[in-house]
Amino acid sequence: MKTRLLNVWSVLKLPLVAILVGFVVGAFCIMLAGSNPLTAYAALLKGSLASLPSFGETLYKVTPILLTGLAAAIGFRCGLFNIGGEGQYVVAAIATVGVAWSFQGLPHFILVPILLITGALVGGVWGGIAGILKAKRGINEVITTIMLNWTALYLSNYLVRTLLNPSRLLDKLPSGHTVAVPEAARLMKLKVIIPAFGYSSAHTGIFIAIGVAVLMWFILFKTTLGYEIRAVGFNPTASEYGGISSAKNTFLAMFISGGLAGLAGAIQIMGLVYMVNQSPELPGYGFTGLCVALVGLSHPLGCIPAALLFGILDNGSRQMQLAGIPKEINAIISAVILVFVAGALLLKYINVYFEKKRGAGKPRFKEVREV
């Protein structure tokens, strides 16, 4: 029992320390702004967890970043950096609006699955482009996914301005957002089921997200597909010798990863915002997803508490602002956690990795570099 606990501690130590460091740096910044960190953090917790409606708001913030976190996590498990979660989210969101508008006559229980599948497929295809380029031509997925993020943003802005604009579809004045999705396409609010959720915007999307997290855990750890994806992530050359195609699994992992980020986009549209706005910037869910995956140790179930943490940081910032603390503190805390995770956590992994390799008397350098 004791060794088991020690094992759990050795795994959780680094993300927990990273979070602690993040909050300590945050406390320092709060003092710099002339406030008391304890008051600030009390406001943070009060604003995000103290009542059912505020917890509901937190759940609403958790929903998209849990899904983009899972997207990043499955990429990591296959040794891939999908930093294209942003773009996959964006294309899926705009596609959801388009499809919902085209099929607006359909009843709720048929339209909702159609839209979820649309979002996942469109996001999957957007991620799959980077996957194919990596698998077939060895092109670094980091660069392609960055490029596809911005391509997606401008494509979405174009569709918002033209095809899906209220001026085209509803004979209204041109506006900076698309038409709203029909009632039948909207996910149910939690407050309809449990009135105690009050003003909160939480919707049933959170159950979908948690369900998907469990499903991803099952796929990654209990199926052949998951085993192959992890094998390729662990050592592509060795898996190739074992008959596991690294090209196929690279593509599949990017497709699934894109699909998860796309699902986030679809659910965000169906759950609360109902339309897409023109935007000069990427929405940021994909990057937060990277933080979620890293703090969640790239484990689908670990992503749940990690997403909750970043949801609390996001939602609590309003209450902190009311207490006179700049809202940017929370973004600083998130960024510091990421810096620490990038430095310390991966250092640890890499050291363990090298220790193992050294033990086996193998060379300590990864000489093969594709691009």
Added chain:
Amino acid sequence: MSGVTVIAVIASAIRLATPLLLSALGGVFSERSGVVNIGLEGIMIFGAFFSVLFTHITGNAWIGVVAAIIFGIVMAALLAVVSINLKGNQIIAGTAVNLLAAALTAFFLELIWHRSGSTPICPDMLTSNPIRVLEKLPVIGDLFKQFTPFIYIAIVLTFVTYYILWKTPWGLHVRAVGEHPKAADTVGIGVYKTRWICVLLSGVLAGLSGACLSIGTVGLFREGMVAGKGFIALAAMVFGKWHPIGAMGASFFFGICLAIQIQAQSFGLDVPGEFLAMVPYVATIIVLIGVVGKAVAPKADGQPYEKDEA
């Protein structure tokens, strides 16, 4: 299209290309030594903010430029520590730099000016042409009227970068470290030291690029003013095949796309602006695929180097 419009578009393209070029040169240094620099965007944000802050404090925009360089180095040092010494993942480190820079500048904005969104206009800017003689040239004289000091700096630095990396022994060392760090280490080239210098140089250049965006263009800092320009710079570096002269060509090409996008209406061009905005990204993917001459990254780009201790 009249001659005046052509000059206007070219001038606008050059002005828009300059921050991209400066940052892309930073990317060339960093990546040639084997460190992927996704954090260019964040370093630019830092440079843009601190150049404005110090211009406000001192009233002299050139001191603002120096501040941009210094704080660019500070941000780059964070990337260097994580990715070189701690052997952390360079992509995550770069992403962290981007998020941290955006959050910190927004925080400082709130702390110093008690407002969010943007700073007041600076008392001094660097938006006028420093070399007046060139304006007297026939035909292209009007072009130079639009030039800022940053344009001259960027052009000079492009050739300086080329000279350093391809014509000096140290440049050869840098490229060796980026291609095969172990071999470089074996012949006595300090891998860590070389990478550190290169990453800090990318901080200098991306910091300058940030100053170019703020005090070299609008004279203030606005949240979200960098809005992906660091990533276009990254695209310019890849499109230019990790080469300074190539990066210059790529930046100019991207600048023309942006300039046409801005001025499309003035000469009745009916191309949706969004598609012009997409060109840099799509073009970069096409170049990577290898349709028009394949772009290949330095071999050890992105790989942390583990020194053999014993």
